[in-house]
Amino acid sequence: MNKVTVSAFVSGLIFSVGLLLSGMANPEKVLGFLDLFGAWDPSLALVMGGAIAVGLPAFTLARKRERALLGGEIHLPTKRSLNRRLVLGSLAFGVGWGLAGFCPGPGIVATGALQPGAAIFVLAMLAGMFVFRILEQRTH
Amino acid sequence: MNIDWNAFTPISALAGGVLIGLASAWLILANGRIAGISGILGGLINRERGPEERSNHGWQLAFILGLLAGPGVWALFYALPPIEINASYPVLVAAGLLVGLGTRYAAGCTSGHGVCGLSRMSPRSLAATLTFMCGGFATVFIARHLLGA
Numbered sequence: 001m002n003k004v005t006v007s008a009f010v011s012g013l014i015f016s017v018g019l020l021l022s023g024m025a026n027p028e029k030v031l032g033f034l035d036l037f038g039a040w041d042p043s044l045a046l047v048m049g050g051a052i053a054v055g056l057p058a059f060t061l062a063r064k065r066e067r068a069l070l071g072g073e074i075h076l077p078t079k080r081s082l083n084r085r086l087v088l089g090s091l092a093f094g095v096g097w098g099l100a101g102f103c104p105g106p107g108i109v110a111t112g113a114l115q116p117g118a119a120i121f122v123l124a125m126l127a128g129m130f131v132f133r134i135l136e137q138r139t140h
Numbered sequence: 141m142n143i144d145w146n147a148f149t150p151i152s153a154l155a156g157g158v159l160i161g162l163a164s165a166w167l168i169l170a171n172g173r174i175a176g177i178s179g180i181l182g183g184l185i186n187r188e189r190g191p192e193e194r195s196n197h198g199w200q201l202a203f204i205l206g207l208l209a210g211p212g213v214w215a216l217f218y219a220l221p222p223i224e225i226n227a228s229y230p231v232l233v234a235a236g237l238l239v240g241l242g243t244r245y246a247a248g249c250t251s252g253h254g255v256c257g258l259s260r261m262s263p264r265s266l267a268a269t270l271t272f273m274c275g276g277f278a279t280v281f282i283a284r285h286l287l288g289a
Binding site: 022024099124 | 162173207208214223245263
């Protein structure tokens, strides 16, 4: 255990509590937000709003810093291209999100809350990521 | 549009969002890493076992363990909030496969593109976020209003 590991654990823990508090970890709540044409629950727009209100100054600061507080490099994404992979991948993700109401983080948090359905979702999600790995190896 | 005011929980949604933002701010400023859940999971199951990828496994695993530990820590102080999963197991499997495959192709999900990417004002993340939101809206519209599930 070093400082980097402990720090990542604490970040994950706060992230998890945020997902629970916000309602994002509850698939029915998420589907209520995605049901734009039914009885719409706009709450989750505020989750993203609250997160970005804090994230915006933090990432602006991160861009200006040479190194992270724990001494490592700051790894900011370098991809810029808007391509088919991005759009089709996001579309497939959105369809999956709309089917069950889970995106990756809440799936893991609900698994931590010992929900069997969430564990099944997470195992299938890991399988999907594994399929991606195999497909990528074939093409490269 | 028809707002369900009974279900609307603005304060807990905003407060939870602020915590998610703080966790992401912490990870980028202290660790220099993006709090993108699909990217972190993808890194853990990546094929490339070079020295650099392996050196990432420690913090990636710690972050995921933090996510898993959240409900347990919460339950020490308060009753857990409701987690209602109404999808059948086959639907959960299909959803999981689509989410796993899709987020890896898109190189990000709600956290990496939606929170961190929009906070960086990345046009790529904005495109991804609009696309998966539309995918989600369309899927729920078809499932609830066209098929009546």
